[in-house]
Amino acid sequence: MSQFPPTPDSDPNADLDPASALINLLNDAQREAVCAPLGNRLILAGAGSGKTRVLIYRMAWLMQIERISPYSMLAVTFTNKAANEMRARLMKLLRTAENSGQPRISAYDLWVGTFHGLAHRLLRQHWQEAGLLENFQIIDSEDQSRIVRKVMKALELDEKNWPPKQAQWFINQCKDEARRPHDLDNYDDVFERTMKQVYKNYQETCERNGLVDFAELLLRVHELWVQNPHILADYQRRFQHILVDEFQDTNTIQYLWLQQLAGAQAHVFAVGDDDQSIYGWRGAKVTNLHHFQQDFPEVQLTKLEQNYRSTGTILEAANRLIGNNPGRLGKNLWTDGEEGLPISLYRAFNEYDEARFIVERVQSWADEGGSLKECAILYRSNAQSRVLEEALLSARLPYRVYGGLRFFERAEIKDAMAYLQLLANEDNDSAFERVVNTPTRGIGDRTVEIVRQEARRNGISMWRAAGQVIVSGELTTRAANALRKFQEMILQLRENTGSLPLHELTEQVLENSGLRAQLKKKNTEKDQTRLENLDELVNATKHYTDESLDSDGLSPLQTFLSKTVLDTGEESSHSGENGVQLMTLHSAKGLEFPLIFLCGLEEKLFPHSMSLQDENGLEEERRLCYVGITRAMRQLYISYAEVRRLHGQENYTRPSRFIHEIPAELLEEIRLRSSNQAVYQAPKAPAFAMDSGAGKFRVGQRVMHPKFGEGVILNSEGSGATERVEVHFGHQGSKWLVLVYANLQAVE
């Protein structure tokens, strides 16, 4: 471990003068960046080169040496995780400096946040000038999709010919490029004309209901500033120093935003790595790195190429791989640390075998005293996590899955949240429609449709329309009563909104709405976890008390609603704090682990088939692979499966081209299997979960045979009476056995 220098953030160089204390442990390039004179600067920082550290030290430098008030600084990141980490590390660094007798400087006034978070804050502040309702709410992409679908239905567009997803994509794309419907051409093309119409209607719906989607947050602020120069001028005057992390991930609107805010005065300190640009699909423009150097005056460039994270072998692999991408800004990572172990390559039969292999290696890592949270399993798509989870589960290894179904995206949570949204704003039609009849209370499609029409006819919200329809006699008395009862329930809850603490209010929502009762009634295993999720939700609300309110006079309820949409819910820390980390390659960016498993390196999965259409897509996949490799500090495993079941379909695969792009001498192929030739034949039938009488045999399972003793299932073929499994029995080698006769026993 000697190759890794101590992390200096907490290093008590207390008796040095402040400047030396700060820069003492930086290398030359890092020091150049941190101590640079004021001005625009681009830091091209390779993976593991201390990018974040430089950013944090720069902030400390500005405050302590340049005597710049934190009040005039703005630091922007892309994820909340990054923002939180940055703030925490900065505070820690300042605290150490404080001990050395420095005057107290607080980072509390400092704006650190994500683009979206900051935009939200600005819009709350200036909702009037931005043309928003005071109690506007933020919607996530699922909400957005629902609204798009509804809009398209109203336009009588058939979902088959007009996939809503496409429309959603179109809308977001436009917004990312700062285009409103009226900015668009009067298309001749039917498709584009229709999309434009959907966009227009969608936007009107959002305006009416006080809803703001992710892209809208950014666009609104942009427009706010265009239309209100005095507001912009205020912020320009305030934020003289703007620091941007992961600059390669900025999209058009974010770039515009920065340009506006910086004006001619501010100094922008941008940190990025073109080789780690992996969000092109959501509008990020790597070219912003180039533009930055042209659009901003006198940009100085610093390259950070020394890597402190990985072994020489891992870096070499990463460099060679990324070398296949043309048009890079050019960077070559190096380390003066040791070469390290070769990269291990494992060819699995199928995904179960792959998972089995990984779990086995994790197990031996743990047996040798390694900590589980130092292991990460990375995959291309979320769907891959399930098999891995099962394997970990049956090995009784704790784990934690990042992303995937986020807590706040689960149906039962969204239901509960919709009630809260409706309490905060009764005109939120999305929320209204979601919960009028969840749980079912006799308000069917018929009734809802009548309410919807009434709302549309009068240009009012569904909540108000419901009130009118109840008295107008358009409904059967039964429906009217049900609807009235629903409204009374909401109104009664609302009475408590102000007086009760948020968690008690939430508790009441769960009880009075019948959400809990509904789940308790069915009481299957899934419903059990759903109930637990609801409890978890109540728990989460406990942090939102009046005292803890930090944002601009919002009620705890409103604060909670906004936070949960923007926050990915990382902190809803469940079990598995000390477990193996499972995540997609995308969410692994910025993290590092001693032991990394990169799995599913197969053509069409990684690189993903969707990205193979164009050269850009492929290059982005390669960068993604580069990100994955460079996460590893000491040891890297790469695996692929010869057969993989995807979308219920079994596929024969070819190893990813990325494997071939890593020099063979850095790789070491691992063969756990017997010498049996049969292993090279692709199995003819599903090689797992055999459903014969014996029950739960599958690849990787340990079994007991009366004559051969204990072994592991390597493979299987056929089904029913002809189902055979290949079992490896230690020194006796592998044998194909017909399951019906073999009399195998599963071994725990």
Add this chain to the structure above:
DNA sequence: TTGTAGCCTTTTTTT
């Protein structure tokens, strides 16, 4: 209006 059985489609990454 509700609940369910069966048909259908969908397959990447996320603030």
Add this chain to the structure above:
DNA sequence: AAGGCTACAA
């Protein structure tokens, strides 16, 4: 494989 959606019976 899994979720969404429709059609149908109660």
